[in-house]
Amino acid sequence: KQEVTQIPAALSVPEGENLVLNCSFTDSAIYNLQWFRQDPGKGLTSLLLIQSSQREQTSGRLNASLDKSSGRSTLYIAASQPGDSATYLCAVRRGSGGSNYKLTFGKGTLLTVNP
Amino acid sequence: DGGITQSPKYLFRKEGQNVTLSCEQNLNHDAMYWYRQDPGQGLRLIYYSQIVNDFQKGDIAEGYSVSREKKESFPLTVTSAQKNPTAFYLCASAGTGRSNEQFFGPGTRLTVL
Numbered sequence: 001k002q003e004v005t006q007i008p009a010a011l012s013v014p015e016g017e018n019l020v021l022n023c024s025f026t027d028s029a030i031y032n033l034q035w036f037r038q039d040p041g042k043g044l045t046s047l048l049l050i051q052s053s054q055r056e057q058t059s060g061r062l063n064a065s066l067d068k069s070s071g072r073s074t075l076y077i078a079a080s081q082p083g084d085s086a087t088y089l090c091a092v093r094r095g096s097g098g099s100n101y102k103l104t105f106g107k108g109t110l111l112t113v114n115p
Numbered sequence: 116d117g118g119i120t121q122s123p124k125y126l127f128r129k130e131g132q133n134v135t136l137s138c139e140q141n142l143n144h145d146a147m148y149w150y151r152q153d154p155g156q157g158l159r160l161i162y163y164s165q166i167v168n169d170f171q172k173g174d175i176a177e178g179y180s181v182s183r184e185k186k187e188s189f190p191l192t193v194t195s196a197q198k199n200p201t202a203f204y205l206c207a208s209a210g211t212g213r214s215n216e217q218f219f220g221p222g223t224r225l226t227v228l
Binding site for chain 1: 156
């Protein structure tokens, strides 16, 4: 059974700092990995999706990397801003692809960026 | 605007009542999902549907039911058999192409009185 772990559970940083959020998964046979952001009381916003054949994806100040063999992904946020404060979740899709579209989620990292 | 809508935003239910949560999408996605989110826990999959008129149980389907009569709609009924229904419910949809990126609605917070 796939398990996804995110460490740390909470992180507080001063504005302007570069930071890294971690995601690890127990079964390396994944099809893709997705990073989401969730603001309090809101739905999830998709940030980045990395296919199993890719090493990284970038969107603006965000960069996600994937090391499938070691079961790890990182989300790098450059020059953090107070507006980046939210919970960040990662989720993996099972490696068979095809008709199996289920995701397994981590519990998230609560990020606070202090002005 | 393309997206996923959920209604209502807040829902209060008395014990013993069934309630139905609405989820509609205009993204032309084939796959739709229902998740439950509780404090301190990850998202847990309740039901999912990969095509109209077909759906499968997720990890915590007991006490819930769904239908998928239209591509755009995937309503979730929380029945009186669900022992602890107070939670935040999230609906998502995804295309069935290579990326299968999931997109989420704004959620419904259900409280049992």
